[in-house]
């Protein structure tokens with residue numbers, strides 16, 4: 387259902403790799419979330435251009451051993467919308 | 476002991492750069508030291524950039540520019556650009572006084588991520604009385620609009636006390652009108668000038684309960700109308716039974732650098748009888764991991780009773796050292812907010828005083844150079 391939609395980071399949010407923490411983080415006004423490996427991998431694909439199905443495809447190619455990822459990716463993105471980290475563009 | 480501490484100490488992820496104590500406003504709850512007027516020394520541009528470089532290398536990712544009023548520093552665009560190049564998420568915490576549309580634009584181009592504008596109230600009269608400035612409110616409104624128009628996420632901050640706590644609905648309506656993304660309703664924390672003025676600032680329990688109700692109703696309203704504005708209400712810990720886990724633990728995440736380069740575990744720690752190091756004479760790494768000042772209250776071996784044998788000490792670290800010091804005279808003590816503290820009566824007395832307070836705005840001691848010098852001498 388969300389496969390055709392395109393997620394993008396909300397204004398004021400920045401996603402980056404932090405060497406000292408050895409993880410991706412999401413930065414926003416006076417806040418920071420440390421992301422686990424899969425959350426970091428998914429958000430790294432969120433560029434405001436590619437829709438969900440392309441993101442899933444790209445992740446499945448990067449992690450072939452993980453099997454189908456659609457359900458996990460969709461669940462994470464729904465949660466990220468709920469958290470107001472991302473929005474549908 | 477230093478070595479043991481070091482093994483467990485994480486990096487300072489959060490850096491607060493208090494660029495200056497200079498400020499055109501006179502808020503009676505200002506968190507700057509009472510004797511700020513006698514501390515006029517400020518780090519140079521190059522010194523600040525060096526601090527930022529060192530902090531970033533140690534892992535700091537969030538950077539706040541505050542003060543005083545950071546806008547009085549002419550090198551602010553340079554500092555912002557330097558910070559952004561290093562990879563910081565940069566926050567400017569300002570009263571909006573001295574801001575112009577041109578500056579809002581220039582800062583955006585330099586890479587500033589976010590501007591927080593603070594207000595004193597929802598109407599010009601009260602706002603300007605608290606700020607001690609006649610034109611403050613109009614300027615703040617104009618700048619809040621400019622910040623939004625320039626595409627920044629909009630965070631509005633209101634310091635709440637007994638003279639504006641009845642305004643919750645008006646404040647939130649104003650924020651909505653300005654299209655704020657986040658609203659911080661921060662009840663005064665009683666340090667610095669706010670501690671001096673506590674009797675005149677602290678809301679009564681009844682005022683607080685009503686305000687919380689109004690904020691919750693408004694939040695509900697926002698949800699039903701589908702507005703994403705986030706409202707954060709920080710209530711005063713004087714009405715809690717347990718203290719807050721102050722700064723997430725002493726020297727754990729936060730590193731503040733004061734205008735003259737003094738490094739502090741929080742912005743009010745300067746009032747403690749502890750010798751804090753200065754970035755002009757020590758590296759930030761040395762300061763964070765090895766200085767006696769930063770190691771002073773790490774871990775829990777320093778705790779006296781009742782904290783020492785308390786099973787909640789990992790949760791709140793015994794509360795706030797500054798509050799313990801201000802209210803009991805000894806910073807080692809349990810934060811008197813805790814109902815287990817033998818000094819809890821000081822908090823109870825403050826609550827009773829708040830129920831009977833009659834002080835008006837005129838009775839507050841405003842934060843200005845004249846009062847600072849008087850207090851310092853006295």
Ligand code: SF4
Nearest residue numbers: 498500502505543570
């Ligand atoms: S609290 Fe008020 S007086 Fe103090 S620095 Fe901020 S704007 Fe200036």
Ligand code: SF4
Nearest residue numbers: 782785787788793813
């Ligand atoms: S006694 Fe100390 S550690 Fe225990 S809850 Fe109170 S302040 Fe926290």
